[in-house]
Every structure is written in structure tokens, then in C-alpha cells.
Amino acid sequence: MHFQWYPGHMTKAKRQMQEDIKLIDLVIELVDARIPLSSRNPDIDELGKNKARLILMNKADLASDEQTRRWSEYFRNKGFYVVKLDARSKAGMKAINDVIMEACKEKIERDRRRGIKNRPVRAMVVGIPNVGKSTFINTYAGKACAKTGNKPGVTKGKQWIRLNKNVELLDTPGILWPKFEDQQVGLRLALIGSIKDEILNIDELSLELIRIIQKNYPGILAARYELEEEKDAVEVLEQIARNRNCVQKGNELDYSKAALLVIDEFRSGRLGKITLEFPEG
DSSP, X not given: OOOOOOXXXXXXXXXXXXXXXXXXXXXXXXXXXXXXXXXXXXXXXXXXXXXXEEEEEETGGGSOHHHHHHHHHHHHHTTOEEEXXXXXXXXXXXXXXXXHHHHXXXXXXXXXXXXXXXXXEEEEEEOOTTSSXXXXXXXXXXXXXXXXXXXXXXXXXXXXXXXXXXXXXXXXXXXXXXOOSSHHHHHHHHHHTOSOGGGSOHHHHHHHHHHHHHHHSTTHHHHHHTSOTTSOHHHHHHHHHHHXXXXXXXXXXXXXXXXXXXXXXXXXXXXXXXXXXXXXX
């Protein structure tokens, strides 16, 4: 399978972010905890150099706890602040506030020395499509989500979101990058739903997922679908179709329906806490 999806609006969004970064103290980057490296846009490091950096490992409730711990360590060793979260839950949002203050303490201290008091930290929220940016902002802002209007030097119509007296957020559209050098990255993005399903071969995708689970999480498929999971992926999918009554006209097995079922149950966490890639070492 070949994965590629880069609509024209993403080029425009990237140019806008390059313009806005001048106004920013901190880049908050959301990644998907199930694929922490593959869900990072490589352009963001270049965009955010010389800025404080915070990685939010979203959807940690769907990922392996042990692998999330290892990934958090991996990013901290590279100089990032890291918080794991489920963006739908208010739990942990206060911790994010504390980390933002910690990440920007040099800037706050610098302001204080210049006699600038109470200038809020300005943070840009970035991430690929479907990684949960809007959910995070809405949960983090809660009811107090007040748009602070246009700032000087910012494109007319752009809105900043004032979270509290200390933090203002600038939301950005989800952007991918023009070319996946490694098609495994494309595969993982497709599996979590960051590439439109309509342009994918869902049957093939589900077979890839079955193989990953067989290798790294033995026993999960057997327990969930009551089948023998030692067989090859096609036979496993066939067993799932049979056991879950995925049939079409003429009593034929409906492999596409079974494939969609497996993908949906992975994405929703019903298959268990599954991380698809692992830090080296």
C-alpha cells in the first residue's frame, strides 16, 4: 500500500504558522500516544527551534502504559517537556498549566527584569489531523474560553484563545507533510485515522493491523474474537468475519465489514491498550 495525502490547504496553513511563530513563546505539540514518533510532523522541529517545547501525548488511555512511559522518557531525553493525557478528560489539565509555567520560566523571568508584568505566555498548538487539538483546547479552556480578538501583526480574523491570565493559545490547522519517506509512517497514520479512510484500502489496512497485534500483543485477538490467532492474517480475518456474523447477500462472508470492525475496535480501545511503535533501546 502506498500512503499519501497532502491537500492544498495544508501548504497555506504551514506558511501561516511560519508567520505566526514570531509571536510565540511556546510550541505545544500534540502527538498520538499509540504512534508518538510517526504522529510528529518533522517540519515542526524546524518551525519551533529556539522556542520552549511541550509534547502532549494524547490518547494515552488507548496506548500501552509501559510504552507511554518509555516514550515520555525518550522525548525528555531530547529536551522536551512531556505530559501524557486523554484530551477528553479534565484530569491532568492543571498539571499542563504547571508545566507551561515551568517551560516558560526564563521568558517570565526576562519579562520581570524588564518591568513587564503579567504578559501571558503565548502558545501555539500544533499537530497532525485527528490528533485531538480541538478537543484538548476545549477541555483545557473549559467554560472560560474567551477569544481575545486580533493581535497586532496577526492576520486579520485570527483568534487567540485566552485561557487564564497566564496563558493564551493560538490554534492551528492539522497539517501533514508532503511526502512520507517511510511508508510504515503512512501505515501507522492510516491506522489511527489521520489519513482519510475513503482513500485507503481498509481490507489491506486491517490485515496489517492484525499482523502487528499478532507479533506484539499475542492473545488479544484470540480473547476478543474467540479464534486461533496463530494462523496467517487472512485466515484470522476470515475467522473474525465468521465469528462476528459479517455476511453479505448469498451468505458469503463480508471481509470488508470484518476489516472495518477490527479497525474500529482498535481505534476505540475495545481491543485493549495498544501502541504501534516502540522507542529504540
